[in-house]
Amino acid sequence: MKKVFQLVHISDLHLGGGYFVPDWGGRVVEITNALTPDLLVITGDLTTEGHVHEYDQVVEYLKNFSVARRLIVPGNHDARNEGYMIFEELFGTRYPVFEDGKITVLGLDSSQPDIDDGHIGRSNYPMIAHRFQDRSGLKIVCLHHHLVPIPGTGRERHIPTDAGDVLKLLVELDVRIALSGHKHLPWVWHIENTWLITGGTATSRRLKGRSYPSFNLLTIGEREFELVEVNVATGKHIRKLVAPV
Numbered sequence: 001m002k003k004v005f006q007l008v009h010i011s012d013l014h015l016g017g018g019y020f021v022p023d024w025g026g027r028v029v030e031i032t033n034a035l036t037p038d039l040l041v042i043t044g045d046l047t048t049e050g051h052v053h054e055y056d057q058v059v060e061y062l063k064n065f066s067v068a069r070r071l072i073v074p075g076n077h078d079a080r081n082e083g084y085m086i087f088e089e090l091f092g093t094r095y096p097v098f099e100d101g102k103i104t105v106l107g108l109d110s111s112q113p114d115i116d117d118g119h120i121g122r123s124n125y126p127m128i129a130h131r132f133q134d135r136s137g138l139k140i141v142c143l144h145h146h147l148v149p150i151p152g153t154g155r156e157r158h159i160p161t162d163a164g165d166v167l168k169l170l171v172e173l174d175v176r177i178a179l180s181g182h183k184h185l186p187w188v189w190h191i192e193n194t195w196l197i198t199g200g201t202a203t204s205r206r207l208k209g210r211s212y213p214s215f216n217l218l219t220i221g222e223r224e225f226e227l228v229e230v231n232v233a234t235g236k237h238i239r240k241l242v243a244p245v
C-alpha cells in the first residue's frame, strides 16, 4: 500500500497520580519518533485530576515528540478541577482541526467539568456538519469517550449521553473513522461505513486485567487504510484492520 498519510493515535497517558509508567512513556516517544508520522493524535486523559502540576508534566512529556503537527482533545480526567481551562491555555482549543486537502481530522471535546459521562451537545452538531460537508477525502473525528460500549470493560458507564445522535451524524456525514480512548482497552466496531476505533492506554498502569499498554498506528493509502496496534510493553506491531477509505 502506497502511504498517503500516517497518524499515530495515543490516549490516556494519565500523567500525575502515580499511574504513568516512565519506561512505557519513553517507548511511545521512541517508536513514534522513528515512524515520523504526519500527525500525532491524543484522545484525552493526559492528566489524572486536571491539576496544573500534572499539565506541567504533560507539557514536559510532549516535548519529547518530534512530530510537529498534533491534534489533542481533553478527556474527563483533564476537565476535572477546572483543568479544561488549563487545557485551553496550553493547547488553544478543545475542538482542533487538521486539514490538508486529502484528509480532514476534527477533534471534539466530549468531556464535562467534574462529570465522567461523555457529552458532545446538539449545539456542536452544526459545527461538525460544517467541517465535513462538501469535503472530499478521508474524514476522521477524534474524541475521548467511546460511542459504543466496549466488551470486557464491565458495566457500561460514561458513554456520551447523546451518542446515538452523534453516531447518526457521523454516518450521515460519511465520516470514515472515529478515534477515541477512555476505556483503556483497544477495540474496533463497524457501523454502516464508519469505523469506531478505541485505543488503549499508552502509558498508564490503569489496565484492564492482564491487558497491555498500546497505541494505534493508522496508515492511509489511496484506496485503503491499515490499523496497526502497537504493544508498548513488547514493541510488537499487530495488524488489526485493512479497509477501504
Ligand SMILES: [Fe+2]
Pocket (backbone or CB within 6 Å): 012, 014, 045, 075, 077, 182, 183, 184
Ligand atoms: Fe483514562
Ligand SMILES: [Fe+2]
Pocket (backbone or CB within 6 Å): 045, 075, 076, 077, 144, 181, 182, 183
Ligand atoms: Fe477517560
